Amino acid sequence: MSGRKAQAARNDELIREAARAVFTADPGAPISAVAEQAGVGISALYRRYKNKEELLQRLADEGMDRYLEQVNAALADERDAWTAFADFMRRCLDIGAGSLTMRLAGSFPVTEEMSRKGQEIHAATQRLLERTREAGALRPGVEVGDISVLLEHLHTIRIGDDERMNRLQHRYLTMIMDGLHTVEGEELPGPPPSWQELRGRYDD
16 A cells, blocks of 8 residues: 555544544443543544444444454354354453444444345354353353343453453453353243344434
């Protein structure tokens, strides 16, 4: 790329990194806070994204891609089913998969492509859970919606600096994983969130 194009690409990456941090902490933050966090002028941001909605849409779509990559990697993992599933959960936590997409639900228009991708994610996660359950390693009754909500809640832990926050998130993930692995546990109360319930959160 030319020098100007390379600078534009660097600015775009800075903007998206800053936006993930800003909007994860406060979905209602103004777009100017993103420019300030990224260290770029507001005009540079508006040259790439015409408004906050478009930026949120890009971040959510990117988050879906990151999650889909991880669930497909878990399905291709030939180790024992529980190890593959547990590592998948840890990777999702580390990359923030699902955190921003859910946190921003209802604040941007959902495209047909995003809806299709969401269905693909749901189906792939369902296959992963079925494989883990068939291996006798997953608590009965755990469904796709449960995984989405659990990851979302883990990402709401905002204590200390980034390193401390990550350690706490993994601390509570470990406790949750013990619960998911308890195949003789009592029946879970109520049904899990359905696809329609999860999808409905994105409607304005």
